[in-house]
Amino acid sequence: MDLENLVKRCKKGNSAAQKELFDRYGGLFMSICCRYVKDTDEAKDVLQEGFVKIFQKMSSYKSTGSFEGWMKRTVVNTCLDHLRKTKKFEANVDLDNVSYLEPINEKVTSHLAHQDLLNLIHDLPDGYRTVFNMYAIEGYAHKEIAEEMGISENTSKSQYRKAKLQLQEAIKKLEYSYLDREKTG
Known part of the structure; x- marks a missing residue:
């Protein structure tokens, strides 16, 4: 199925389409999560949270630019949110x-x-x-x-x-x- 139709089905809340989207992009986005979060279990949690945000905010995607890029940005922002919450970065360096x-x-x-x-x-x-x-x-x-x-x-x-x-x-x-x-x- 092409991505455009898959996105339309996901926007309607079709769980089979959501699973297909996850299956298609989960590996790629997991590698992104692992670049930011050292612990694999934590990275899996961040990935799941990222996909939840993708599905929740999918209706706000306006079809301008790459949908994959939009999803990637959502996953990266989810990683950053996680790091901010857990304060796993040094804030001030000379x-x-x-x-x-x-x-x-x-x-x-x-x-x-x-x-x-x-x-x-x-x-x-x-x-x-x-x-x-x-x-x-x-x-x-x-x-x-x-x-x-x-x-x-x-x-x-x-x-x-x-x-x-x-x-x-x-x-x-x-x-x-x-x-x-x-x-x-």
Whole structure:
């Protein structure tokens, strides 16, 4: 069934259509939830809450722009609401205490699998991970992140920079491991 007809059926409260929409997009949106929320059970709860909001607010979707994009935005906002409620992010960080990034060996990054990078992002502290996801992956501006998270724009920039620094350090550890294996293998 095409998405337009599926949405029409969902707007009418058709539970089979709602299940089909969930089946079609649940995996994609679960991966988004897992990028923001470390605990898988918590991420599942956030996903469920996100779909409840999608179904409740579906009538407000005006068919302008991508419906998938609208749903994705709803799920991301649900993740952010969850993080705000649980206060799982640092609110204030001083920009003066941020280190500078060094280049990473391209030989190592070319061997870094997509899942490896997602795992490194998943291991970031909650505040860093949230800002990194919003800025680097979702495309939010620091001003938007600040407004969404109730933090200053400088805190957003600082958290993003610290996330990149921590990712760089984790990749450097992988680099040393990779180069050692290359020498011995």
